[in-house]
Amino acid sequence: MQNNSNNAPHILLIDDSPEEIRGLVVVLRQQAWQLSMASDARQGYQRALSLKPDLILLDVRMPGMDGFTLCRLLREAPATCRVPIIFLTSSAAVEERLEGLSLGSVDYVLKGCDPQEVLARIRIHLQLAWRETAPEQTQVPAEPGSDDQVSLRVAMRLIAQHLDEMPSLAELARKTGTHEKRLSSIFREHLGCTVFAYIREARLRRGQELLAESAMDIQDIADQVGFRSACNFTTAFRERVGMTPSQYRQQAHNKGSSQRTDAD
Incomplete structure (x- = not known):
């Protein structure tokens, strides 16, 4: 302290x-x-x-x-x-x-x-x-983060917590202590993408995790990561990953089974 x-x-x-x-x-x-x-x-x-x-x-x-x-x-x-x-x-x-x-x-x-x-x-x-x-107390203190970096981390955490029902850009900016234009600028400067592009990527990454780690059906996963329908999720997922959610899940399960067999 x-x-x-x-x-x-x-x-x-x-x-x-x-x-x-x-x-x-x-x-x-x-x-x-x-x-x-x-x-x-x-x-x-x-x-x-x-x-x-x-x-x-x-x-x-x-x-x-x-x-x-x-x-x-x-x-x-x-x-x-x-x-x-x-x-x-x-x-x-x-x-x-x-x-x-x-x-x-x-x-x-x-x-x-x-x-x-x-x-x-x-x-x-x-x-x-x-x-x-x-x-x-003997450890070296953490380096101070810039205001932009702090706002970015807050925004990224909020996005991860609300994938199913994302706040508007204005509300997201308010909750990170800034305004819409500045938040958009922070994402472009630090991540090289727009806020909406980051949200879409975060939703698809979470979708991949749920497909590999859970038995939830595709519609439930789509709901949890903020897509309006399983069809919309499947289209976006195929564009991002190069295969359908079902194909990705099967591949992930086959890989897991192979690893367990090798370990035995």
Whole structure:
């Protein structure tokens, strides 16, 4: 973990309405910790990268970039990928709590919670994080990634997670903290293809994996990787691989049987 000179943990609080959690801020300042604050997600992202805090308290609903998008970026950036993130928010819907936890946060606390309880949760996660990273403190720090590389990794992860029902390009860009034109430019500059070409390739690669590793029928595979019908999947697959899905599956199974026979 990255601490200041007296080894006091460094907490970064990112919230556009700190007056809502004034009591918690007072309690945090009373601790032997270093406290930094940011008033919006983009400022918080830059401060997280430069300060490398030991723990981040993050609001969800903020103007511009929301806390979920920021969490995705922080989880992909080498400098912050292991920093514990606690969502501290008034967003109480079950769906939002589940999304926050699924993004890799360690806790989800509702505003209005007693400051001493939040303090106890912070202490627990600081201790857990210290135990996890202590054996690795002598390792060379990871090279920082550029903003474009972080956005690209976030987009690639989102695409892999939503092959069956892909968000629009605008929604994909919003969730990666950028806009449509910039995201398209990032894919062309770093991967040499459009976002849609990458999505199509990712769907077909996943289709190949399912054909080789599962007994799912072609229609179910087509549904899972985002094709409207088995016919559309078969046409695209033949163009990409040079054989039909059934032929590919048979070839993969024959190869597996041959390898097992050789091993015996």
